[in-house]
Amino acid sequence: MFILWGSPSGAEASDFKAISRQNVAQIIITSEKNNNYIGDNENPTIIYHNTIISSKNIEVPRVAILLPLSGKYKKLGQSMLNAAQLALFHFADKNFELLPLDTKGTINGARVAGATAIREDAELILGPVFNTAVKAIESMTSQSGITVLAFSSDYTVAGNNIFTMGFLPSEQVRRIVKFSIEKGIRRFALIAPNNNYGQAVYSALRSTVNLYGATLTSEVLYDINTKNFSPIIRGLANFDMRQRMLTQEKSQLLNQNNNVAKKALLALNGVQTIGELPFDALLIADGGERLRSIAALLPHYDLDPKKVKMLGTGQWDTGGLGSEPALLGGWFSSPSSQGRREFVIRYENIYGETPHRLATLAYDATALAAVFAQSNKDDRQIKLPSKTQFFRNMNITSPRGFLGLDGIFRFSKKGYVERGLAVFEIKMRGIKLISPAPQKFFSQDKE
Incomplete structure (x- = not known):
C-alpha cells in the first residue's frame, strides 16, 4: 500500500x-x-x-x-x-x-x-x-x-x-446501515433528493437492508427544488394518523370518568401524538440548507431523536450540525478525518483560506x-x-490499495473507487469518532 x-x-x-x-x-x-x-x-x-x-x-x-x-x-x-x-x-x-x-x-x-x-x-x-x-x-x-x-x-x-x-454515496450508505444493524436497528426509513445521488442512496439502502435481513419501511424522494418540507415530513411521520389516535384515546378516557382514566388523561397533556413509528432509524441523505430545513421540522411532527436514530451520509461532514437539536446523537459515515485535518491546516497556512471539501x-x-x-x-x-x-x-487496481488524505482507497477493475469509511456521531460542539475506518482492505479481490 x-x-x-x-x-x-x-x-x-x-x-x-x-x-x-x-x-x-x-x-x-x-x-x-x-x-x-x-x-x-x-x-x-x-x-x-x-x-x-x-x-x-x-x-x-x-x-x-x-x-x-x-x-x-x-x-x-x-x-x-x-x-x-x-x-x-x-x-x-x-x-x-x-x-x-x-x-x-x-x-x-x-x-x-x-x-x-x-x-x-x-x-x-x-x-x-x-x-x-x-x-x-x-x-x-x-x-x-x-x-x-x-x-x-x-x-x-x-x-x-x-x-x-x-466519494460514492452507495459506500457511505452500506457503512452506516451495517453499523446501525450491528447496534440493533432493524427498521429503516429514507428521505433523499430525487436525483442521481438520491437514487444511488435509495438503491444502496434497499440492497443493504435486504442483505442483512433488515427492513426499509418508508422512503421519500423529493424534488431538489423543494422549499417547503412540511408536507413531506408530516407524511413520513404519519403525523395525522397518530394525532387522530391521540384524539380518540383522549375521548375514550373522558368517557370512562374514573380516577385511573383521569390520571392517564393528565399524562397525555403536552403529547402531540401516540402510536409507534414504523421505523427505528431515519436516513437523511442530504446536506446544507436542505438538511437544516428538514432537521428543524422533525420535532414539530413528533419525530423524536430519542426514539428514532438519525442517520446521514458524508454530506453531514460539515461543521455546525450540533446546533440542530434533532440531529444531536445522529450517526453518519465519512472518510477518516485525521489526514484531511492536517491537510486543511497546511492549506490554510499557505493560501489563507479553507479548502473545498x-x-x-x-x-x-x-x-x-x-x-x-x-x-x-x-x-x-x-x-x-x-x-x-x-x-x-x-x-x-492493486487490491492492496493506497492511503491518502481521506484514508485507504482502491479502484475496482470496473473503475469505481472503494474507500475505508469511519462512523461519526453529531455532538453539540463537533463530531465524535465512534467507529474508526479500517487500516487495510481485508479482501484482496476487487472486481
Missing part, C-alpha cells in the same frame, strides 16, 4: 516521503517548487505549467488536470488546483509536468480541455469533476488510450479506462500520479522521438 501523505517539516520543506508497505521499503521523493505562470498564449485553457526539467535530453511525464477554473464553479476548481500543486510540491521529482486545463464548468469546456490534453501529449488525465464532463471526454480518451482519474462521485461514468475517485481528491490524485511516475523514471534517461509511457506499469 502506498501512503500518499506529504510530511513537511516546514512551509518550504523539500523532502517528503512515500512509503510502500508492500515492499516494506521507504522511497524518499525530493521535490523543488517552481510554478511558472504562462500568461496569455494561443491556448488560454492552459493556466499553469508546473515543471522542472533538469536536462533537455530527458523525457518528462505530462499529466493533465481538468478543472472548472472559470465560470460558476471556479472557486471549487481553484481550490482543487491549489491542492494539486501542494501534492506536486510534496511528491513530484525534478522531472514532472502538471498541465491544468479549464473546463469552464461546462460540457463543451470539458470537451475542449480533453482535446487539449490529448493534443498536448498528456499521458494521464486527472478530473474532470462533474459526471457530465466525464461523459463528454469519454470517447476521445478511450480512443487515445489515456487513463483518467475522474473526481466524480457517479460510479456509472467509470469504465473504459476511466476511474472515479469521488473535494480538494483532497485533487491532492491524492496528483500524489498518486507522481508516485507512479517515479516507478518508471528509468525511461527518462533518453529522449525518445515519441512520448514514453511513464504510467504503463501503473497498477491502479
